[in-house]
Amino acid sequence: MNDDNTTTRVRQIVADTLFLTLDDVDEKATQESLKNWDSIQHLNVVLALEQAFQVRFPPEDFQTMNSIATIVENLQGKGV
């Protein structure tokens, strides 16, 4: 799977979980730039990503997964 594809899928999942549209979540989006992305929703984002990509994120990853870019980077590190 190429990078663009992974990025789009991550954007879609973040958008779905936060009740936003794909256009609201561009590839530069971060936890700060998206108003709904609070700490409670963060867990839902992580769980949705885990289901979609069939991976598991340890607690150490939670804080660094604070933007589309860092999530994609993390997933690539897991071989996605």
Next chain:
Amino acid sequence: MTDENNRDWRADLRIAVENKDGPLAQALMVERWAKDGGPMLAPVVNQTYAGLGDLCGLAKPKPVKISILRSFSVEPVIPVLQAAARLKGIDPDIAVSDFNTVAQDILTPDSIAYRAGTDAVIIARLTRDVAPELWHGEMVDVQAVIDRVVADYENLIGQFRAHSDAYLIVHGLEAPVFAADGIAGKNSGHVTHAINQALHDMAENFKGVYILDYDGLVARHGRMNWSDEVRWHTMRLPLAMENLVHLAHEWLRFVVPVSGKIAKALVVDLDNTLWGGIVGEDGKDGLRLDGDYPGAAFQDIQRALKTLINRGIALAICSKNNLDDAIDVIENHPGMILKKDDFAVLRINWQDKATNIKDIADELNIATDAVAFLDDNPAERLQVRQTLPEVNVIELGDDPFTYAKVVMSEPGFERLALTGDDRARVQYYRQNSQRRALQNAASSIEDFYRSLEMTLMVEEAGPHLVTRLAQMTQKTNQFNMTTRRYSEQQIENFLKNPDASVFAVSAWDRFGENGVIGLMIVNITKGVADIDSFLMSCRVIGRTLETAFLATVSEILRDQGVKKITGCYIPTDKNKPAKNVYKDHGFDEIDENDGIVRGQLDLTKPVTPSPEWITVIKNEKD
């Protein structure tokens, strides 16, 4: 999921929503949920329904109000439950307590346990919180632990019942993954099993209190992989991500019957659903239906359907086949577990399935939203979902060996309690077909009534009828004057109230017993009896039994000194058949507001008498 198809699916869903095609959007989501239900899909489903604000061709969902008192993080399960419930036609309003405040919440009258209009409260606690010594494998006095846990819960439940009529669902305890005493112990779960058994026995002393088999839930999905210790220790989430949907679905098995959105009948296909193969092509002898692979899958599904009959769910056949071919298999194939008599209605023809399902619902005298449909063919399922979106179309995969489990896990088939009436109901449906045959043969409607040889018994209800009466208030939609839904606890309160009378009515005729088929609840003040509830089961509508019931109750009340009966008709989407009942029985209209018609009946004058073709038995309280 991890699929490339996701994008096509999303595009299809988006187009369905843009076209305001609610049934298609729902069909796409139901199909997908069966494969990938969980935290990823839940917000998509919830958002889609929110976007279909004006329903776009879907039926209005049934509202249900639930409070969850918990000792762990249920937050990630909530959107999953909301999505799963919405796909079943239910719109839940869910409140969640603080962590570990179960006792405080139950003792505080303004806590979320007692939100106005709450239908059900779930107490979700874990063995590690309730009996940590068991969870951690300490050497303990087992009986002392059992006694303590049961006494704790008995106290909590008693307190709750003193303040609330809502259903109460209590999580049972889960056994530790490994037994403390290893292979030398009796079995790994014997202590938690003993506690769960004691909780069950204790709960039976209360009305409307149920123990959720949490240990069974964990076992079904694999104890070894159920929990996620890292998530527990970092965020008090004891379930692995994969299991969030399983807890949501377990809750749904209670939420569905609490909401009343239950299936009263299951319509089944034949070819490749009840047996393997196509009778029109493979012939009777070529079908797969026996005790070995691969025919055993179909005997399993037939056995599963047989259990539904015992829950009072009527089976009906809807199949595109030549009638004679299909009947030959049903009656003469040695592998058939189900017999022809197990089916209340047969629709074996070449009509489309949605039309047949409507006919079947009419014949059974139930609404189409109380029908479930089982068919291996995805195209047939889609046709029904698009034409009758209120029908509970059960999603099936490709492997027939999974079908029985899908049926057994379907929440629409759950009942909170089974009464003798449930177990006998399928007989009533079958007898109704015989009654229809008689009606067709009779020369006049009066002749038909006379030939039925009907007897009606009116009794002032006692405690043995509480479960059945509560159930009728929850399930009866058509002949129901006020559609007030009551829990067993609320019915019990009416029985205890000296100013209220609860009348139950049973009926039988030449074809057999109908069981308890109606009720009336009246509140009596100063010689006036006001009807709070008056309903009759749909399976006896059209036999003048309501006239006999009203006449008999009027007589009993008059003997007790009542001078006047008042009552009202509150219209709903479904209770048109009840609209003119009071008017037709001599009630004078008092007023009409927003469609609610109030009327009164003067008992000092003669009332509409019981029809001469019904024998009436009165069974008054002594």
